[in-house]
Amino acid sequence: MSDDRGAKQKTEMVPLPSDSIIPERDLGKMTVLETRHLGIDFGGLTALEDFNLAVGPTEISGLIGPNGAGKTTVFNLLTKVYQPSRGAILLNSRDTCALNTVQVCKAGIARTFQNIRLFSDLSVEDNVKIGLHNQIPYGIWTGIFRLPGYWKYERQAHERAMELLSIFGMANMANSQAGSLPYGAQRRLEIVRALATGPSILLLDEPAAGMNPSETTELMENIVKVRDTFRIAVLLIEHDMNLVMGICEGLCVLNFGKIIAKGTPSHIQNNPKVIEAYLGKQKEEGLAC
Amino acid sequence: MNLLKNLSSTAKSNFFTYALIVGGYIVIQILSLTGGLTYSLQGLLIPVCAWIIMAISLTLTVGIMGDLSLGHAGFMSVGAFSGIIALISLEAVIPLVGLRVIIAMLTGALCAGFVGVLVGIPVLRLRGDYIAIVTLAFGEIIKNIFTCIYVGMDNAGLHFGFLLSSGISELNLGEGARAIVDGPQGLLNIPNKIVTFSMGFILILAALFIILNLVNSRAGRAIMALRDNRIAAESVGIPVTKYKLIAFAVSAALAGAAGTLFAMNFSTVVASQFNYLASIQVLVFVVLGGLKNFWGAIIAAVLLTVLPESLRFLDEYRLLIYGILLVLVMHGTYSNIIHKLLNFFRSLFPTPDKLEKQ
Numbered sequence: 001m002s003d004d005r006g007a008k009q010k011t012e013m014v015p016l017p018s019d020s021i022i023p024e025r026d027l028g029k030m031t032v033l034e035t036r037h038l039g040i041d042f043g044g045l046t047a048l049e050d051f052n053l054a055v056g057p058t059e060i061s062g063l064i065g066p067n068g069a070g071k072t073t074v075f076n077l078l079t080k081v082y083q084p085s086r087g088a089i090l091l092n093s094r095d096t097c098a099l100n101t102v103q104v105c106k107a108g109i110a111r112t113f114q115n116i117r118l119f120s121d122l123s124v125e126d127n128v129k130i131g132l133h134n135q136i137p138y139g140i141w142t143g144i145f146r147l148p149g150y151w152k153y154e155r156q157a158h159e160r161a162m163e164l165l166s167i168f169g170m171a172n173m174a175n176s177q178a179g180s181l182p183y184g185a186q187r188r189l190e191i192v193r194a195l196a197t198g199p200s201i202l203l204l205d206e207p208a209a210g211m212n213p214s215e216t217t218e219l220m221e222n223i224v225k226v227r228d229t230f231r232i233a234v235l236l237i238e239h240d241m242n243l244v245m246g247i248c249e250g251l252c253v254l255n256f257g258k259i260i261a262k263g264t265p266s267h268i269q270n271n272p273k274v275i276e277a278y279l280g281k282q283k284e285e286g287l288a289c
Numbered sequence: 290m291n292l293l294k295n296l297s298s299t300a301k302s303n304f305f306t307y308a309l310i311v312g313g314y315i316v317i318q319i320l321s322l323t324g325g326l327t328y329s330l331q332g333l334l335i336p337v338c339a340w341i342i343m344a345i346s347l348t349l350t351v352g353i354m355g356d357l358s359l360g361h362a363g364f365m366s367v368g369a370f371s372g373i374i375a376l377i378s379l380e381a382v383i384p385l386v387g388l389r390v391i392i393a394m395l396t397g398a399l400c401a402g403f404v405g406v407l408v409g410i411p412v413l414r415l416r417g418d419y420i421a422i423v424t425l426a427f428g429e430i431i432k433n434i435f436t437c438i439y440v441g442m443d444n445a446g447l448h449f450g451f452l453l454s455s456g457i458s459e460l461n462l463g464e465g466a467r468a469i470v471d472g473p474q475g476l477l478n479i480p481n482k483i484v485t486f487s488m489g490f491i492l493i494l495a496a497l498f499i500i501l502n503l504v505n506s507r508a509g510r511a512i513m514a515l516r517d518n519r520i521a522a523e524s525v526g527i528p529v530t531k532y533k534l535i536a537f538a539v540s541a542a543l544a545g546a547a548g549t550l551f552a553m554n555f556s557t558v559v560a561s562q563f564n565y566l567a568s569i570q571v572l573v574f575v576v577l578g579g580l581k582n583f584w585g586a587i588i589a590a591v592l593l594t595v596l597p598e599s600l601r602f603l604d605e606y607r608l609l610i611y612g613i614l615l616v617l618v619m620h621g622t623y624s625n626i627i628h629k630l631l632n633f634f635r636s637l638f639p640t641p642d643k644l645e646k647q
Contacts, residue, residue: 122510
């Protein structure tokens with residue numbers, strides 16, 4: 001964080017029209033996820049207003065902003081944990097207005113959580129198999145009476161789960177209890193579980209929270225690897241600027257529920273509004289003491 | 290031993306559960322052949338089977354699904370009443386006793402499962418303690434409905450009545466009249482000695498087969514995912530209501546089959562036998578068995594059913610024993626007693642690392 005602040009202060013602050021970059025880029029672009037004038041009110045409080053975002057296929061985008069800016073609210077709206085008060089969410093050009101959380105997941109949005117939410121009493125492999133739930137289509141009777149379909153799909157699920165786990169180097173932990181894993185492994189398992197649902201866009205809510213620098217570097221490699229292997233888009237919320245500036249191709253900065261800047265990482269780094277949101281207004285020179 | 294070592298922990302526990310039941314059956318059969326069973330214990334065999342099934346079916350709701358249900362005896366009474374009505378009314382049609390018993394149990398299970406779905410639809414929308422409160426109420430409602438039902442049979446067929454002010458005579462039964470359910474007096478004229486211990490044993494095996502296979506399948510994983518983290522489960526595409534209803538209905542259906550088995554052992558059964566105390570009793574089995582442990586619930590069910598009967602001289606204090614045990618268990622789970630006991634039991638079974646040490 002401290003390096004990053006230094007970098008910002010060194011660079012010359014060139015004011016940029018905050019909204020001019022992305023819309024141009026968005027024009028005519030194929031998108032996986034698009035939001036139009038998305039907004040939500042909690043009682044009298046407007047938590048998010050006029051949120052427009054477009055994420056292209058195989059694009060890694062970042063959603064940043066100070067605490068309480070409404071970043072996680074965006075994720076909760078995208079996954080329909082909250083119903084939006086205004087606006088539309090288009091997933092692969094299809095409106096998700098009428099869908100609930102489960103249907104949105106089937107339609108192709110997978111997410112992880114800011115505070116890890118694993119099925120902690122179950123084994124690592126079972127956690128991934130639960131992510132594969134909608135890909136192993138045998139019914140309840142097949143399961144109870146152990147019909148041939150059970151053995152076939154369970155074998156497939158096992159193989160797929162191990163394959164996914166080995167991408168993140170977790171195949172040797174398959175039988176351990178998910179809750180007993182070290183913190184970093186739990187975060188990775190959450191990503192594996194989300195990937196198991198076969199998404200077209202992966203939402204990562206602070207994937208590097210609580211990780212040390214070497215773990216974060218590994219995570220960055222993993223995120224890029226995931227994007228390249230699965231050809232999916234990634235939208236991530238993160239406070240770790242090394243990660244954000246390192247792998248994100250597009251950034252969107254939120255403050256008080258409003259987009260204050262959009263653009264490439266280098267543009268965002270120099271944006272005075274962003275710097276103001278993070279560091280506060282610069283004091284006038286004469287008053288500095 | 291190598292085979293056992295390679296199995297996963299769930300497979301091991303399932304194997305142990307089946308082995309426990311089969312072993313128990315063999316021991317009882319040997320005892321009864323050699324005359325080692327007292328008369329009072331013999332009378333207990335089938336009720337114990339019924340309580341075992343109740344315990345494993347409630348383990349599915351409380352331990353696997355994670356919702357506290359306090360109305361399980363209600364489903365048992367649905368099974369008891371519908372099963373016995375089917376058993377008696379089919380007497381003329383199906384002379385074969387074994388087949389009739391199976392049909393009666395299936396009827397009991399289906400009716401209880403249906404009621405389970407009906408109750409589950411509103412109840413499973415609630416969370417936490419509210420589920421316990423509402424299931425408790427539903428259990429009492431079901432019990433009270435059965436105290437108002439009158440069923441009789443004559444040559445023309447079955448006659449049903451509800452809330453008859455002057456009793457079963459209002460049904461105006463014709464020739465060959467036979468009262469089956471007489472309001473508050475409950476089930477009457479249940480054919481005696483129609484079930485055997487072996488039938489109870491087979492029913493336990495069937496219930497275990499259904500529940501253990503359900504738990505270790507796609508649906509079971511979904512149910513456990515909902516228990517561990519509902520929000521995460523939804524986010525990976527698991528429909529909450531569907532899987533909760535499945536678990537609740539299966540649990541209710543097995544309780545229904547247990548109810549039929551239970552009722553067939555007696556000549557009369559009243560609805561008030563299936564009150565909330567019975568539900569709590571089953572919950573005690575489950576809690577004592579360790580919530581997620583099927584074999585634990587089975588052992589608890591056997592112990593807590595046989596113990597009060599063999600301590601007949603303390604009969605009035607039976608519930609006191611339950612109370613003390615519950616307090617001890619609650620105390621134990623937060624202290625070392627349970628861990629010490631568990632470690633003791635673990636030390637009885639060889640584990641991989643122990644074998645390596647040897």
